[in-house]
Every structure is written in C-alpha cells, then in structure tokens.
Amino acid sequence: TMASPDDLKFQEFEEATDLLLADPGASTLSMSGSSSTALAGATGDIKLDMSDDEGQEESSELLRGEKQTSGFWTFEYYQSFFNVDTMQVLDRVKGSVMPLPGRNFIKHTLQPSPDLYGPFWICVTLVISLAISGNLSTFPNSLGSAHYHYRPQFHRVTIAAVVIFLYAWLVPLGVWGFLTWRQREERQQSGYSFLETVCVYGYSLFIYIPTSVLWILPFEWLRWLLILVAMVISGSVLVLTFWPVVRDDTKVTAFATVATIVVLHALLSIGCKMYFFQTATPTLNHTAAILTNKTH
Amino acid sequence: EKMAEVDELSKPMFAGLSDVSISRDIPVEGEINVPVGTPSHDDEYSTLDEPVKDTILRDLKAVGKKFVHVMYPKKSSTLLRDWDLWGPLLLCVTLALMLQGGSVDSKEDGGPQFAEVFVIIWFGSVIITLNSKLLGGTISFFQSLCVLGYCIMPLTVAMVVCRLVLLGGSGMVSFIVRLIVVTASFSWSTFASTAFLADSQPSNRKALVVYPVFLFYFVIGWMILTFSPSA
Numbered sequence: 001t002m003a004s005p006d007d008l009k010f011q012e013f014e015e016a017t018d019l020l021l022a023d024p025g026a027s028t029l030s031m032s033g034s035s036s037t038a039l040a041g042a043t044g045d046i047k048l049d050m051s052d053d054e055g056q057e058e059s060s061e062l063l064r065g066e067k068q069t070s071g072f073w074t075f076e077y078y079q080s081f082f083n084v085d086t087m088q089v090l091d092r093v094k095g096s097v098m099p100l101p102g103r104n105f106i107k108h109t110l111q112p113s114p115d116l117y118g119p120f121w122i123c124v125t126l127v128i129s130l131a132i133s134g135n136l137s138t139f140p141n142s143l144g145s146a147h148y149h150y151r152p153q154f155h156r157v158t159i160a161a162v163v164i165f166l167y168a169w170l171v172p173l174g175v176w177g178f179l180t181w182r183q184r185e186e187r188q189q190s191g192y193s194f195l196e197t198v199c200v201y202g203y204s205l206f207i208y209i210p211t212s213v214l215w216i217l218p219f220e221w222l223r224w225l226l227i228l229v230a231m232v233i234s235g236s237v238l239v240l241t242f243w244p245v246v247r248d249d250t251k252v253t254a255f256a257t258v259a260t261i262v263v264l265h266a267l268l269s270i271g272c273k274m275y276f277f278q279t280a281t282p283t284l285n286h287t288a289a290i291l292t293n294k295t296h
Numbered sequence: 297e298k299m300a301e302v303d304e305l306s307k308p309m310f311a312g313l314s315d316v317s318i319s320r321d322i323p324v325e326g327e328i329n330v331p332v333g334t335p336s337h338d339d340e341y342s343t344l345d346e347p348v349k350d351t352i353l354r355d356l357k358a359v360g361k362k363f364v365h366v367m368y369p370k371k372s373s374t375l376l377r378d379w380d381l382w383g384p385l386l387l388c389v390t391l392a393l394m395l396q397g398g399s400v401d402s403k404e405d406g407g408p409q410f411a412e413v414f415v416i417i418w419f420g421s422v423i424i425t426l427n428s429k430l431l432g433g434t435i436s437f438f439q440s441l442c443v444l445g446y447c448i449m450p451l452t453v454a455m456v457v458c459r460l461v462l463l464g465g466s467g468m469v470s471f472i473v474r475l476i477v478v479t480a481s482f483s484w485s486t487f488a489s490t491a492f493l494a495d496s497q498p499s500n501r502k503a504l505v506v507y508p509v510f511l512f513y514f515v516i517g518w519m520i521l522t523f524s525p526s527a
Contacts, residue, residue: 075429082430085500117431121508128515135522 081116081195089118096203099236104244114195119202123168126205129212130164131157134276137216156276167268168205172197175242175261182249191245200241204234208269215277223277227269234269235262359383366446366488379438384445387452388417391516394455395523413519420512421445428497428505435496444509447489451513454481455520462525474521482517486510 071077092115095103134156176197183191192200211230215223238261246254359382392413425440433440458474490506497505 079430079432082427082432084504086503087500089504117427117504121427121511124508125511128511132518 081114083113084115084117089115092118092203093122093206096206096237097233099233099240101240104241114193114199116195116199116202119168119199119205122202122206122209123164126209126212127157127160127164129209130160130272130276133212133216134160137218137277160272160276163268163271164205167264168202169198171264172201175201175257178257179242179245182253183245192241200238204237204265207234208272211269212272212276215273223273227273231262231266231269235265238262238265355380355382359386362442362446363449366449377439379436379442381438381442381445384417384421384442384448387445387448388414391417391448391452391455394452394459395519416515416519417445417448420515424508424512427508428493431501431504432498433493433496433505435493440493443489443492444512447485447492447513448516450481450484450488451478451516451520454478454517455523458520458523459525462523466524478517478521482513485513489513 172194176192176194179191179197207230211226214226217223239258242261243254243258246257249257358378358380362380362383392410395413396410421441421444424444425435425437428435428440429437435443454477457477461470461473461477464470486506486509489509493509494502494506
C-alpha cells in the first residue's frame with residue numbers, strides 16, 4: 001500500500017536534516033526541488049530514497065570520474081587536472097618513495113583529486129637529470145686521458161625525452177585498458193581511472209631522479225645497487241597499488257599482470273642506465289665512446 | 297546626395313542611443329584602455345606620419361627600460377602591462393648564435409644547434425606559462441612570455457663573459473670562473489622572474505610555479521656552462 005503523502009514528506013525532511021548535520025555547508029536547494037517532485041508518486045519517492053542513501057558514494061564516483069563538467073575543448077577541463085597545492089604534491093612525492101605495505105598509493109594519497117602536475121614535471125626533471133648526469137658521467141672516466149674533448153651529446157636529450165614520456169603515457173594506457181577490460185569481464189566494482197593510473201606511474205618515477213644523479217659516480221657495483229634499490233621502491237609502489245585490484249581475478253592473470261608491470265619498469269631503468277651511462281675503461285674511453293655513439 | 301542617404305540610413309540605428317543615459321548615482325570610473333605597447337597619447341596622431349627614427353627609438357626605449365627592470369628587479373606593474381616580445385627575441389637569437397656548434401668531432405656529438413636553442417627557449421617559455429595558467433595564475437599568456445624572455449638577459453651576459461674567458465684558455469681556472477659566473481646569473485634570472493611572476497599565483501602554489509622556472513634557467517645555464525669552442 002502506498003504511504004500517505006504526509007509520511008513521505010516527513011521522511012524526506014528527516015533525511016534532509018541528517019544530511020545537513022553531516023555537512024552543514026551543503027546547499028539545500030536541490031533537496032527542496034526534488035522533494036516537491038517526489039511527492040507526486042511513490043516510485044519517485046523510492047528513487048529519491050535510494051539516491052539519498054547512495055549520495056555519498058555517488059559523489060565519490062563523480063569525483064573519481066574527474067568531474068567532467070566542461071567539455072575537453074575548454075581550458076577549465078584541463079585546469080581540473082592541476083588542482084593541487086604545494087603541500088599535496090610534496091605529500092604525494094613522499095608517498096612514492098616510502099611505500100608501506102597496506103597503503104595503496106592511489107587510495108591513500110591520490111583520491112579525490114589526481115593531478116597531472118606531478119607526473120608531467122617529474123618526467124621533465126627525469127629527462128633533464130638523465131641527460132645531464134649521463135653527460136657528467138663521461139667526465140670522471142676520462143680524467144686520465146689527454147685526448148679528452150668534452151662532448152655535450154645534445155641529441156641524447158631528445159631520445160631521453162621520447163622514451164620517458166612514451167613510458168609514462170603508453171604503459172599506464174595499456175595497464176588501465178587491460179584492467180578495465182578484465183573488470184568488465186569479471187564485473188568488479190573497483191577500478192582506477194586512466195588519470196589515476198597515469199598519476200601513480202608518474203609519481204613512481206620520482207625515485208629515479210636522485211638515482212640518476214648518483215649514477216654519476218663511476219662504480220659499477222654502486223650503479224647496479226642503486227638500480228636495485230630504485231626498482232624495489234618504485235616497483236613496490238606500483239605493485240601495492242595494482243595488487244588489490246588484480247587479486248580478485250584468476251591467479252594466473254593476477255600474477256601475470258603484476259609481473260608485467262614489474263618487468264616493464266625494470267626494462268626502463270636498465271635501459272636508461274645502459275644508454276646514458278656507458279662504462280668504458282679509461283684508456284679506451286675515446287674510441288669506445290665514438291664507436292658506441294656511432295651505433296646509436 | 298550620397299552622404300545624405302548614408303546619414304538617413306544610419307539615423308535609425310543610432311537613434312536609440314540618445315535614450316541611454318548614465319545615472320548620476322552610479323559612479324563610472326576606470327580606464328577603458330586596450331593594453332597595447334604604445335602609450336595612449338599616440339592615438340591622437342598616426343604613427344605613419346612620424347619619422348622612422350622616432351618609431352624605432354620609442355620601441356627601443358621601451359625595450360631598454362625593461363632591461364633595466366631586469367637588472368634591478370622590483371615589483372612593477374607597468375612592466376607587466378606593457379609587454380613586448382622584441383627583447384626576448386633579441387636575447388634568444390643572440391644566445392642561440394653564441395651557443396651553436398659547440399664542439400666538432402662529429403656533428404652528432406656537438407653542442408646544441410641554433411634551432412635547438414631557439415626551440416628550447418620558446419617551447420620552454422610556453423610550457424611554463426601554460427603551467428602557471430593551469431595552476432590558476434592571473435597573469436596573461438604574453439605577459440608571462442615577456443617576463444621569462446627578458447629574464448634570460450643575465451644568462452646572455454654570462455654567455456658573453458664565458459666566451460671571453462674561454463679565449464684566455466679552457467683549463468680548470470677558467471672552468472671555475474665560468475661556473476661562478478653562470479651560477480650567479482642563473483640565480484639572478486630565477487630571482488628576477490619570480491619577483492614578477494609569483495604575485496599572480498595563489499600563495500599555496502607559488503613553489504609549484506617557481507620550480508619549472510628554476511628548471512628552465514638551469515637548463516639554459518647548463519648549456520652555457522658546457523659550451524666549449526671548436527678545437
């Protein structure tokens with residue numbers, strides 16, 4: 001039987017006060033607007049009930065969907081990706097170098113507003129630091145050689161930029177695409193938006209900046225140790241982030257996904273080290289450098 | 297007759313305007329100024345009639361005034377309002393010319409070419425400007441380009457000094473001298489541009505805007521420091 005209109009009215013008012021108590025600053029305009037239409041029938045009222053209960057969830061869904069209120073051709077759309085303060089960026093950077101088990105980077109630091117500032121400028125800084133450190137690393141090698149002539153090796157900057165930026169965009173695209181496809185197949189609820197995936201990959205690259213500076217020191221064992229440390233830290237940020245999403249899947253898929261993420265990350269760091277930080281014995285440095293540069 | 301016809305046609309269009317009156321209660325204030333580089337008294341006469349020397353001198357004076365502002369950076373809104381891109385272009389071309397073709401063993405390993413320096417400076421300035429606008433800055437696009445370009449001046453001066461020092465030799469001493477000169481001028485550039493740009497940002501994001509500027513001048517300073525003349 002239908003409830004009398006008076007009961008419905010009283011119910012809505014109660015829920016409105018509850019919501020107001022929870023968030024005193026909330027505007028009450030929408031409530032009064034919808035309550036007048038809900039009085040029209042029971043079905044309308046039931047709809048309103050459900051939306052009230054799930055109000056919190058819905059708003060978080062919206063926020064996770066990047067609040068696309070303006071079209072992608074407006075400036076405000078892109079401004080929403082840069083809605084961060086200095087302290088927030090610093091917190092996110094700190095979170096990317098100190099992964100703690102159980103602390104999902106995305107859930108803990110990124111939501112509700114992932115940003116593009118961090119990933120973009122971390123990639124730029126990484127490109128610059130790789131190019132400059134790679135340049136500087138040839139210097140100690142050659143201190144003994146009389147024929148040394150300093151080469152800025154400027155074209156390497158272009159290669160570094162292309163590689164880093166492709167990694168920072170294509171790999172998250174692949175990971176996100178794969179996870180979203182699996183999510184649809186398995187009908188899971190939680191998943192990350194593309195922006196969040198790009199964001200976590202971007203911040204995870206931060207540890208490579210100090211690593212690349214330390215790579216200047218010409219000790220091979222030190223360089224491999226640094227790679228190991230950086231990969232462990234950066235890889236665990238990624239694994240801790242993606243494991244909760246993937247573990248509900250079949251064991252094989254879960255492990256394969258995580259393994260792929262780690263392997264790609266390893267390839268990036270080892271590749272950077274080998275390309276930019278060539279080691280050659282000091283006496284052969286001159287000719288070896290020319291030969292390796294010619295092959296690139 | 298034709299003039300009368302035109303008047304007849306235009307009369308209905310403007311007839312309604314005579315009804316518009318500004319109420320004395322509402323104070324109407326402010327400047328209706330299109331922010332162009334030239335001062336407003338020029339509107340009274342066409343610049344086509346003045347001697348070329350006057351036109352050039354006026355623009356040169358504006359550029360020179362901005363150079364002085366960069367040398368002694370203090371907040372000045374006139375600098376931001378009357379932006380022009382002549383200064384940045386001049387500095388960029390000078391720097392690129394002096395930087396090109398650093399070392400000669402093979403074309404690949406040489407220093408940055410003219411086009412590379414040019415692209416880095418302009419592309420970098422555009423990206424920094426976009427960044428500061430995306431973070432919510434109130435400065436306009438060309439004003440920011442103007443400030444970033446003019447603040448390259450200390451680095452250009454450093455480049456000239458470095459070239460002179462390199463004429464004397466390229467040993468350790470010259471390297472130390474060049475390092476000091478480049479570091480000082482790069483700090484000066486960053487400080488000068490921050491003095492102009494930081495005001496237009498909300499206070500909790502200032503560091504986010506200053507960091508790319510720091511990177512930009514750091515890269516230019518690095519290119520200057522690592523310049524070595526052809527053998």
